[in-house]
Amino acid sequence: MKIGLIGLGRIGAFHAETLRGIVDELVVTDARPDVTAAVAAEVGAQAVDSPEDVFAAGVDGVVIAAATPAHPELLLAAVDAGLPAFCEKPLAGRIDDALDVAAKLAGRDERVQIGYPRRFDEGYTTARAAVASGELGRVHTVRATTLDPAPPPLDYVRISGGIFRDCSVHDFDAIRWVTGREVVEVFATGDTAGDPVFAEVGDVSTAAAVLTLDDGSHALVSNTRYNPRGYDVRMELHGDRDSIAVGLDDGLPLRSAEPGVTFPAGTPHAFFMDRLAPAFRAELTAFTELVAGTRPTPCSVADAMAAGWIAEAATLSLHEHRPVRIDEVQR
Secondary structure, eight states: OEEEEEOOSHHHHHHHHHHHTTSSEEEEEOSSHHHHHHHHHHHTOEEOSSHHHHHTTTOSEEEEOSOGGGHHHHHHHHHHTTOOEEEESOSOSSHHHHHHHHHHHTTSOTTEEEEOGGGGSHHHHHHHHHHHHTTTOSEEEEEEEEEOSSOOOHHHHHHSOOHIIIIIHHHHHHHHHHHOOOEEEEEEEEEOOSSTHHHHTTOOSEEEEEEEETTSOEEEEEEESOOTTOOEEEEEEEESSOEEEESOSTTOOOOOOSTTOOOSOSOOOOSHHHHTHHHHHHHHHHHHHHHHTSSOOSSOHHHHHHHHHHHHHHHHHHHHTSOEEHHHHOO
């Protein structure tokens, strides 16, 4: 199998290493020719000058890891070329642009996969199976957490669209996927402690959201850009028969205050590529199966839009200090 990779920044270079281990041939490109050459040399890939050259290289599928503003054009170009496409989230930087992309892909997006790696983490897949089997009973409370050790580059903060669209959206997608429920209402809050850039751009550095699901149960989401102990990604599901937790391993970046307790005993997870490395590999392996026609898309355009609408509702709730129903923002 021959796969093209467009975009070789932090996540793109990481994907290049992963893909080189699971496909026969890899073709790479980036807007910076020196980066293209360096990554190609490092992983033994074919370097080309542009996305158009990737499409023309006889690839069987395309992985899009370029900057968010380029996602719509590249995704549409790949589908127009008849190629299966994996695209990092989000579909577009603005929800209106994402709607436009979704509309243009309607009826021909069955071979499009959007990048939400928690769907491939063993803890999350086990939790989903536990919910589906009924062993938890009725799940009444979900707690989902993404705590970053430090903020992303400030230039990225300025264009990210805010913590709910950039960070919390992974929790929103995981909640939908694990529980099999839809979110109907959001109440969100947050604060701007830390770098002044968060207040300057109307963002927050720490956020919390209460999600009401369509069966009346609730999910509590917490996020921050300042968790110096490490990268903390977890989920708890509490049912009327049993409870389960995702992320309680020896890399958990949390220190017990109880005397004599030595858990967790390992080195705390420091970065998302550390915490989720096996999930990223499984995610891209799933894409090769989509390319081969042996599985349907594991994360569709519709899934990405659903998580995006929750992020939109949370952002509006934050700014207007009130609960916001999903059907109020969805269109």
